[in-house]
Amino acid sequence: MGSAASPLSLAATGLSAVGQISAGNTAANNAKTQGMNGLMSGFLASEDAQLAADVGRLKANQTNTFLLDRLNSQLSTADAIMGGTGATSDSPSNWAVRNRAEKVSNDYRTTQVGDINMQASADQNAAQLYMMSGLRAMDIANGNAAADRTNGLLAAGGTLLKGISGVSWS
Amino acid sequence: MAIEELDPQFDFSGGQVNGSARRRAELPAVRTGGKIVRNWRTTNTGQLTPRPGRRALFQAAGRRGDYIRVSTGEEFIMSFGAGSISIVSTAGVVVASQASPTYLWSATTTNLISWAQAQDDIYICFTGMRPQQLHWDRNARQWSFLQFFFDTQQGVIKQPYYRLSVLGATMSCSGVTGAVTATCSAAFFTSAMVGSTLSIMGQQVTINAVADNQHATVTPSYQLPAAISIPVKDVTPFAVGQIVAAASQNIKFEVGQVTVGVAPAGTVSGVLMSNLTFQTGLFSQYSSGTVADLLVSPLGSSQFTAAPAAGPSNLPTVQWQEELMSAARGWPSFVGYDRSRLIFTGFPVAQNAVLWSGVGTPNSHWVDSVAAANQPAAGANASSAILQLITNNPIVKYVIGWQQGEFCFTDRGVFFIPVSNAQPLAPGSVEFDKISDDGIGPIRPVTIQDAMLFINAGLTRVSAVRATGSYTRPMIVEDVSDPHTDLFTSPICLAVATGDGQHPERYIYVVNSSGSVVVGKLLPDRSSIGWAPWTSAGNVSWITSFGPTVYYSSYYMNSLGAEIDTVEVEDDTVYFDFAILINSPAVGIAPPGGSGPFWLMPSSTVTLMDGAKDMGERSVDALGNIVAVQGEDLSSATIYAGIFTPCLFNPIIPLTRAPRTKKASIVRAAVNVKGASQFTLGTRTFPVQHFGDDATAQPILNDGRFSVRTLGRSADPTIDFIKDRPGPLTLCEMALEVSS
Numbered sequence: 018m019g020s021a022a023s024p025l026s027l028a029a030t031g032l033s034a035v036g037q038i039s040a041g042n043t044a045a046n047n048a049k050t051q052g053m054n055g056l057m058s059g060f061l062a063s064e065d066a067q068l069a070a071d072v073g074r075l076k077a078n079q080t081n082t083f084l085l086d087r088l089n090s091q092l093s094t095a096d097a098i099m100g101g102t103g104a105t106s107d108s109p110s111n112w113a114v115r116n117r118a119e120k121v122s123n124d125y126r127t128t129q130v131g132d133i134n135m136q137a138s139a140d141q142n143a144a145q146l147y148m149m150s151g152l153r154a155m156d157i158a159n160g161n162a163a164a165d166r167t168n169g170l171l172a173a174g175g176t177l178l179k180g181i182s183g184v185s186w187s
Numbered sequence: 188m189a190i191e192e193l194d195p196q197f198d199f200s201g202g203q204v205n206g207s208a209r210r211r212a213e214l215p216a217v218r219t220g221g222k223i224v225r226n227w228r229t230t231n232t233g234q235l236t237p238r239p240g241r242r243a244l245f246q247a248a249g250r251r252g253d254y255i256r257v258s259t260g261e262e263f264i265m266s267f268g269a270g271s272i273s274i275v276s277t278a279g280v281v282v283a284s285q286a287s288p289t290y291l292w293s294a295t296t297t298n299l300i301s302w303a304q305a306q307d308d309i310y311i312c313f314t315g316m317r318p319q320q321l322h323w324d325r326n327a328r329q330w331s332f333l334q335f336f337f338d339t340q341q342g343v344i345k346q347p348y349y350r351l352s353v354l355g356a357t358m359s360c361s362g363v364t365g366a367v368t369a370t371c372s373a374a375f376f377t378s379a380m381v382g383s384t385l386s387i388m389g390q391q392v393t394i395n396a397v398a399d400n401q402h403a404t405v406t407p408s409y410q411l412p413a414a415i416s417i418p419v420k421d422v423t424p425f426a427v428g429q430i431v432a433a434a435s436q437n438i439k440f441e442v443g444q445v446t447v448g449v450a451p452a453g454t455v456s457g458v459l460m461s462n463l464t465f466q467t468g469l470f471s472q473y474s475s476g477t478v479a480d481l482l483v484s485p486l487g488s489s490q491f492t493a494a495p496a497a498g499p500s501n502l503p504t505v506q507w508q509e510e511l512m513s514a515a516r517g518w519p520s521f522v523g524y525d526r527s528r529l530i531f532t533g534f535p536v537a538q539n540a541v542l543w544s545g546v547g548t549p550n551s552h553w554v555d556s557v558a559a560a561n562q563p564a565a566g567a568n569a570s571s572a573i574l575q576l577i578t579n580n581p582i583v584k585y586v587i588g589w590q591q592g593e594f595c596f597t598d599r600g601v602f603f604i605p606v607s608n609a610q611p612l613a614p615g616s617v618e619f620d621k622i623s624d625d626g627i628g629p630i631r632p633v634t635i636q637d638a639m640l641f642i643n644a645g646l647t648r649v650s651a652v653r654a655t656g657s658y659t660r661p662m663i664v665e666d667v668s669d670p671h672t673d674l675f676t677s678p679i680c681l682a683v684a685t686g687d688g689q690h691p692e693r694y695i696y697v698v699n700s701s702g703s704v705v706v707g708k709l710l711p712d713r714s715s716i717g718w719a720p721w722t723s724a725g726n727v728s729w730i731t732s733f734g735p736t737v738y739y740s741s742y743y744m745n746s747l748g749a750e751i752d753t754v755e756v757e758d759d760t761v762y763f764d765f766a767i768l769i770n771s772p773a774v775g776i777a778p779p780g781g782s783g784p785f786w787l788m789p790s791s792t793v794t795l796m797d798g799a800k801d802m803g804e805r806s807v808d809a810l811g812n813i814v815a816v817q818g819e820d821l822s823s824a825t826i827y828a829g830i831f832t833p834c835l836f837n838p839i840i841p842l843t844r845a846p847r848t849k850k851a852s853i854v855r856a857a858v859n860v861k862g863a864s865q866f867t868l869g870t871r872t873f874p875v876q877h878f879g880d881d882a883t884a885q886p887i888l889n890d891g892r893f894s895v896r897t898l899g900r901s902a903d904p905t906i907d908f909i910k911d912r913p914g915p916l917t918l919c920e921m922a923l924e925v926s927s
Contacts, residue, residue: 074475081434095615103602103619105539105576109349113559113566114615120560123461127437134435134475141476 030180034173041169045162052158059151066144073137077130084126092119190854195922196838197859198233199224200710202717204670204839209903212841216670216715222905223837224719227918229708231692234861235918237834237910238706238721239689240761241739245279245775246787247752250728251297252740257307257323264731264738264754265302265309265321269294272311272321274330275754279775283330291316298679298729299629301533303524305549310335310529312522317514318531338551342408345545345553347574348386348508351516351536357428357503358387359443363411366404367392372503374400379515387507388412388441388458389558389565412458413465414498415440417482417491422446422453424487428505430460434481434488435474437461438495442484443502455482456498460506460560470495506557511537511574524549525588526612528573532583539577541586541595543612546570554614569613577602577619584627589639590654591661595619596627598644601652603662623664625650628678635683635693635709640667642681642697647672649681649697649707649716667707671718674705680729688735689759696737702726723764724830725753743830746790753787762913763794763829769813770824783812785828793828794913795821799864800885801912802826834910838921840903850900855924857894864888864914869906871895875914888915 092115099111201220211217219233227235249268252275256262263282266273270293271286292300292313302311307323318335338345356373369385369392376397384391385405390412392405415438425431425445432439440457447453459465472494474480479490512518517535519542524530529549531542545551547570554574558565566572577583581597586604588594593612595602602619606612626644633640638651649668655661668675680698695707695716704727707716729740737757742750743765753776755765767776769784778786785793785807793813795802805828806814813828815821840853858868864886865874873893875886897906904925910916 074478077435077475099615102617103578103621104617105578107350108576109347109554109556109574110566110571110614110617111575112556113554113571116556116560117563117567120461123432123439124437127435130435130474138476 026183027180030176033180034176037172037176038169041166041172044165044169048158048161048165050158052155052161055154055158056151059147059149059154061147063144063147063151066140066147070137070140070144073133073140077133077137080133081126081130084122084129088119088122088126091122189927191925191927193840193923193925195920197920199227199235199836199918200229200233200708200717202229202671202707202719203674205673208670209839210841214670215710216717217839217841220670220717220839221836222839223835223907225836226721226832226834226910227719227836228690228692228694228706229717229719230690230917235834235836237762237913237916239757239759240766240829241723241725241741241755241764242758242761242766242773243776243829244277244738244754244756244773245275247275247740247754248273248284249297250294250740250742250752251300252729252731252738252754253302254731254733254736254738255304255309256733257325259323259325259328261323261328262733266740266754267292267297267300268752269297272332274321275775277756279754279773283332285332287332289316289334290319299520301521301523301631303522303529305524305529308549310522310524310549312518312520312531312533314520314533315518317518318522336550337553338548343391343553344384344408345548345551345572346384347511347542347552347554347572348556349511349537349540349554349574350508351511352509355505357505358385358507359501359503360387360392360405360411361500363413363500364407366395366406367411369394369403369405370501371401371403376400376403377515383510383513383515384408385507385509386555386558388460388504389506389555389561390463410463412460412463414443414456414458414500414502415465415470415495416454416456416498417495418448418454418493419452419482419489420492421451421489422455423451424484424489425455425482426484426486427503429484429486431455431457431482431484432461433470433474433491434483436470436480438470438482441504441506443504444499452492456502458498458502458504460557463561465495465497467497508555508557511540511542521583521585523586523588525586525593526606528612530586532586537576538582539580539597541573541575541577541583541617543573545572566614569611571614573612573614573617575617575619584629585631587632587634587639589634589652594632594639594652596632596641598626600624600626601641601664605661620662622652622662623650625664630678630681633681633683633695635695638667638709640681640683640695642675642678646677647675649675649695649718665714667714667716668718669715671705671707674718674720675699676701676703678705682730682732682737684732684737684757685734696730696732698727698730702728702741704730723832725755725764728752743788745788751787761827761829762796763827763831766827766829768824768827769795769821770826778811782810783808785813786811794831795826795828796913797823797826798885799888799914800883801864801914831913836908836918836921837905838908838923840905840923840925849927850902851904851925851927852900853897853904853906853923854926855894855896856906857892857920857922858908858918859892859920859922861890861917861919862888863890863916865912866916867907867909867911868893869895869897872911886914 198219201216203224204220228238247266251267252264262277264275270290273284309321311319320333353373361368391408396404429442439461440459442457444456472491481488519531520533527546529544552572554566559567581599585596592606593604601623628642628646630642651667677700678697682696686693697705704721707718725741725743727741739755742752772784789809791807
């Protein structure tokens with residue numbers, strides 16, 4: 018015949034269960050906080066990438082405008098120089114050089130602008146990835162928190178049952 | 188009566204001065220020149236000595252012979268006759284000849300032939316004639332005669348294109364390959380164009396058939412550019428003829444068609460300039476992400492509303508050009524060579540144009556301003572061919588390279604084209620700096636030391652281009668014949684000889700159309716040239732030189748009334764023209780069997796010399812044999828004969844201190860001579876052989892002062908100093924006493 022559990026022992030079991038519930042809640046809160054941090058981090062990275070993409074597009078437009086302006090300026094300067102060489106304005110060689118310079122400059126411009134636009138597109142894609150990454154982190158954290166809470170409750174329940182099972186009713 | 192002893196004259200470098208300047212005693216040319224200075228050459232120290240004789244080399248086929256030397260060292264005279272070319276070795280052996288109806292020059296217009304040598308090829312131009320080319324095969328050691336041709340590469344003819352006709356008219360094509368119908372918006376095509384080429388958007392097409400003046404069937408050598416159509420939000424900024432481009436993609440085309448859909452949206456179409464072919468999928472509606480690309484015109488821009496598509500055929504373009512030089516458009520009349528580029532000028536359709544070949548490729552003249560955008564070899568590379576036209580339409584006559592640039596001589600001035608390592612002769616950097624308003628005559632300029640000489644358009648003056656050393660005005664033009672202008676009578680040729688041969692002096696030769704020659708020598712201060720005439724029984728039609736060696740193309744009238752064309756070489760050791768070693772004539776004039784050395788001059792009289800010994804005149808029989816004096820031995824190998832021309836010096840007597848209102852007389856005249864054979868001063872002859880001397884011995888030459896008294900008074904007293912017999916002499920001084 019076993020000895021009967023004292024009232025003090027039951028109280029201790031109850032307290033232990035409460036502690037396990039509290040620990041589960043704490044872990045859940047921590048997981049949620051971590052998820053929120055991940056979300057915020059992804060959101061910020063996404064914002065940065067989006068900003069870089071916007072800046073890239075702006076830069077592409079500015080580069081395009083700048084290179085076009087520079088080409089026009091260079092062609093204008095070339096026209097002025099060639100106009101002072103004593104050759105007629107329709108001299109074929111002057112036009113050959115001018116047309117070639119324009120072509121080379123346009124090739125350079127479209128290459129430069131294309132490169133910048135590609136980078137902007139990459140940044141745009143990265144922004145979306147970062148946002149999705151944050152959301153995913155939040156989802157995982159929420160899941161972890163629920164699990165932690167459940168674990169706490171189950172552990173507390175187990176502790177209570179174990180304590181009660183030690184009570185002698187005879 | 189006052190006796191005045193004039194300042195003695197010991198400098199004769201001034202040459203023969205215009206007669207009307209005889210009282211301009213203060214002029215240096217008058218003080219150092221003479222009223223008549225005929226057939227003398229001036230030495231470096233200012234004395235007079237008889238001009239060189241001319242040794243006969245060969246009988247020529249024409250009246251112009253030019254010296255050439257090829258890479259293998261052979262030397263030739265290129266002799267131009269009426270419609271013919273003969274290449275003759277300097278020994279007088281004809282190595283090649285060609286007569287052709289395509290050679291358009293006549294016997295009297297050979298002086299207008301222009302030629303240039305590029306390595307082992309000779310390029311020849313003449314007004315109205317397709318350029319000709321002579322090629323020396325250095326392995327076979329032989330010449331071939333060709334028509335000038337342009338290099339071709341992968342179907343591309345390396346020739347210059349320039350828009351000459353119906354400016355503003357468009358050309359449209361029914362396709363891009365194969366037989367294509369080209370339609371011009373204005374009357375342009377003629378049947379004479381069949382076989383010639385056009386450049387349409389930088390692509391060459393050959394005209395196969397002409398249907399009417401607006402339609403022709405052409406075949407592209409490769410492929411014509413494709414067309415493109417771009418739907419845009421607003422077609423308002425676009426018009427036919429504009430060059431438009433995409434803002435972000437490599438699309439550029441000439442607008443050939445603008446169609447309006449739902450206004451203001453529509454489609455802009457045209458022939459591509461940025462690409463030859465249109466490929467579906469190559470271009471997008473967007474420049475980045477979902478941002479639509481822009482089509483930009485000079486008037487504005489509009490967004491793409493869809494991806495570009497292939498455009499329709501028959502879209503017009505104004506970007507087409509014609510051959511600059513062809514049977515239809517005419518050929519250049521001048522050719523030159525400098526900086527490894529062949530130079531053509533004198534185009535009938537662009538007289539102000541200068542065309543340079545590519546560097547080291549004298550048959551490649553590919554200039555196509557449209558093609559150059561995508562193919563830089565078509566006139567945009569530094570080594571590409573160059574085609575420039577000078578403003579204000581001067582007629583370009585010659586382009587000559589010299590020192591730090593090229594000189595473009597026109598009928599309205601001389602232009603300097605600076606060339607240096609920092610500013611090479613390259614497309615886009617050719618600069619025409621006008622340095623003089625002087626027009627040039629049809630005579631190729633020549634260079635001598637630090638000057639380039641040319642004859643003015645009026646054929647009355649020789650001018651010199653000189654470098655100044657100044658940065659702001661690097662070149663100037665000076666006249667160097669002002670006291671001698673009456674010597675130049677329709678000159679046709681200019682040549683120079685360097686002083687590296689028998690004598691150290693450099694001389695400049697001008698051939699007058701009359702057959703006389705005017706020879707000049709730079710004065711010590713190089714500011715002017717003393718000019719004097721050289722005359723001969725043989726008229727000179729051309730002079731060519733190489734270094735110190737001077738070749739004369741000359742012609743003599745023989746007793747049969749025939750004109751004998753010859754090439755002679757200048758020789759200080761002979762005192763005759765048409766000089767022949769009678770016992771060993773040159774190969775080129777060797778007599779046929781049974782004839783004598785002067786078979787070309789039968790029944791004439793010639794003068795004989797042996798060394799400095801004047802042997803006097805002899806008759807030539809009908810077969811050209813020299814008729815010896817009875818018992819005379821003419822077998823010496825050194826006896827030569829020819830035609831002697833006396834030398835005459837008649838001084839200018841300025842009468843500086845004598846009253847100009849009275850007549851004057853020369854009381855006494857004296858000359859100081861050195862190494863002189865017989866001469867005459869006034870009425871007195873000073874021989875070197877006297878009665879009783881050994882006539883077979885070499886003479887003892889006179890050296891010292893010889894004087895004579897004269898009679899008579901005149902407002903313009905004068906006295907002749909004549910070298911009336913062949914042989915050496917140097918006139919060192921002439922002194923005169925004059926009474927008034």
